[in-house]
Amino acid sequence: MQGKRAEWEKACREYPDLSPFVLLKMSMVWHGAVLTEAALDRLQEPDYCFGKLEPFGISFGGRPADKVMPGGILLRDATFVYINYGENYRDPYQIDWDAGRGEFLLKEGEDVIDTVDFVPRPQFFGKTTSRGTPMEAVAEARAQKLILTAYQKCRLWEGGKQCHFCAFFTGGHSLGEVDCEDVYETVREALKEPGRFSEIYLSGGTDFGGEPPFSREVERYIRVLQAIGRNFSGRFSSQLMAPAYSRKVLEHIYKETGLTSYCPNIEIWDKKLFQKLCPGKEQWIGHDEWVRRTVDAVEVFGRGKVCTQVVAGAELAGPWGFETVDEALKSNLEGCEFFAKNGVIFLSTIWRPHRASRLGYQPMPPLDYYIRLAKGLHEIRKSYGLLSTNDDYKHCGNHPDSDLERLDV
Numbered sequence: 446m447q448g449k450r451a452e453w454e455k456a457c458r459e460y461p462d463l464s465p466f467v468l469l470k471m472s473m474v475w476h477g478a479v480l481t482e483a484a485l486d487r488l489q490e491p492d493y494c495f496g497k498l499e500p501f502g503i504s505f506g507g508r509p510a511d512k513v514m515p516g517g518i519l520l521r522d523a524t525f526v527y528i529n530y531g532e533n534y535r536d537p538y539q540i541d542w543d544a545g546r547g548e549f550l551l552k553e554g555e556d557v558i559d560t561v562d563f564v565p566r567p568q569f570f571g572k573t574t575s576r577g578t579p580m581e582a583v584a585e586a587r588a589q590k591l592i593l594t595a596y597q598k599c600r601l602w603e604g605g606k607q608c609h610f611c612a613f614f615t616g617g618h619s620l621g622e623v624d625c626e627d628v629y630e631t632v633r634e635a636l637k638e639p640g641r642f643s644e645i646y647l648s649g650g651t652d653f654g655g656e657p658p659f660s661r662e663v664e665r666y667i668r669v670l671q672a673i674g675r676n677f678s679g680r681f682s683s684q685l686m687a688p689a690y691s692r693k694v695l696e697h698i699y700k701e702t703g704l705t706s707y708c709p710n711i712e713i714w715d716k717k718l719f720q721k722l723c724p725g726k727e728q729w730i731g732h733d734e735w736v737r738r739t740v741d742a743v744e745v746f747g748r749g750k751v752c753t754q755v756v757a758g759a760e761l762a763g764p765w766g767f768e769t770v771d772e773a774l775k776s777n778l779e780g781c782e783f784f785a786k787n788g789v790i791f792l793s794t795i796w797r798p799h800r801a802s803r804l805g806y807q808p809m810p811p812l813d814y815y816i817r818l819a820k821g822l823h824e825i826r827k828s829y830g831l832l833s834t835n836d837d838y839k840h841c842g843n844h845p846d847s848d849l850e851r852l853d854v
């Protein structure tokens with residue numbers, strides 16, 4: 446079997462125009478990584494120790510109950526790598542702490558691949574709001590994004606209509622609906638840390654309640670965005686990740702809040718697979734309408750200020766997925782081209798099978814698929830002059846394709 450270093454070095458030779466750091470990131474996400482005891486102990490110290498509470502409530506196993514999982518990994522060029530720590534990886538990288546060097550090391554067995562670092566602990570972690578809510582339960586940090594969750598539940602799970610790759614909200618902790626005063630105070634506190642955050646990202650599980658459907662969710666997002674906005678004098682760098690709303694609803698949100706960008710995630714571009722894998726989204730909105738509304742949103746937020754993402758690889762998962770990576774690649778690149786023509790940024794994230802999801806734990810497509818996809822998506826968007834200013838490596842770092850934009854001039 447080819448080792449991870451050999452596979453990565455081969456990818457660097459085959460794709461010389463792609464950053465070796467982005468290729469390493471994809472390899473790390475693909476293979477997974479585990480922390481040695483020495484690394485996990487070092488990460489409990491105050492400079493790195495992350496929150497005990499996970500706003501997306503993903504159920505992770507495989508760690509001592511008294512230890513806190515760290516934030517994202519930073520490669521030497523600031524590429525951000527988010528690992529689902531605690532998964533059962535077949536052949537993961539190891540991340541070790543070398544006390545002598547005072548560095549974290551990315552290793553394959555005894556072979557040191559590179560030095561890595563971790564996102565430092567945000568200064569608002571460990572603090573509480575005036576209502577006594579831990580701020581780390583209200584917001585988390587990813588690269589320079591401050592991530593807030595308006596509703597820590599997803600009602601698509603009712604009746605088993607959740608997206609089949611989803612493992613959000615499967616853990617025990619959930620605040621349900623977030624309190625607006627908690628939001629205001631947490632953002633106020635987070636902004637005190639100089640240079641730490643350059644965008645505020647708001648999302649949440651789907652709530653189709655109200656009449657018309659989704660009105661309860663829309664009004665909640667408006668309240669939360671207004672609470673965030675009390676910290677600013679005008680519009681503020683922000684993104685709402687939410688279902689695809691009609692233009693009228695989006696105009697209402699835009700008028701009432703300081704929101705600057707919008708991300709209705711299609712998750713799966715192929716229509717038939719979307720219908721299978723996202724049954725709740727299909728039932729409440731439907732693929733065609735989702736696409737139409739995403740395109741319409743450009744008239745409200747502007748070109749390049751609307752994006753949508755796919756959970757790349759889930760379209761190849763059994764039992765319904767594409768048979769070959771070439772078919773999957775063709776489908777996603779077509780989706781990207783269609784959206785790019787309409788001023789929408791089409792991004793990919795790497796699907797990591799999770800045992801708490803309906804698709805369960807099954808093999809991922811080969812690493813080469815993700816490399817070809819990231820390269821293809823980036824090239825298409827570039828040819829349309831689209832730049833992911835809200836989702837580049839500094840802001841989000843969850844998308845290998847937008848990581849590649851840093852080399853653009």
Ligand code: SF4
Nearest residue numbers: 599607608611613651
């Ligand atoms: S909308 Fe789908 S992906 Fe998002 S939380 Fe609900 S089930 Fe999960």
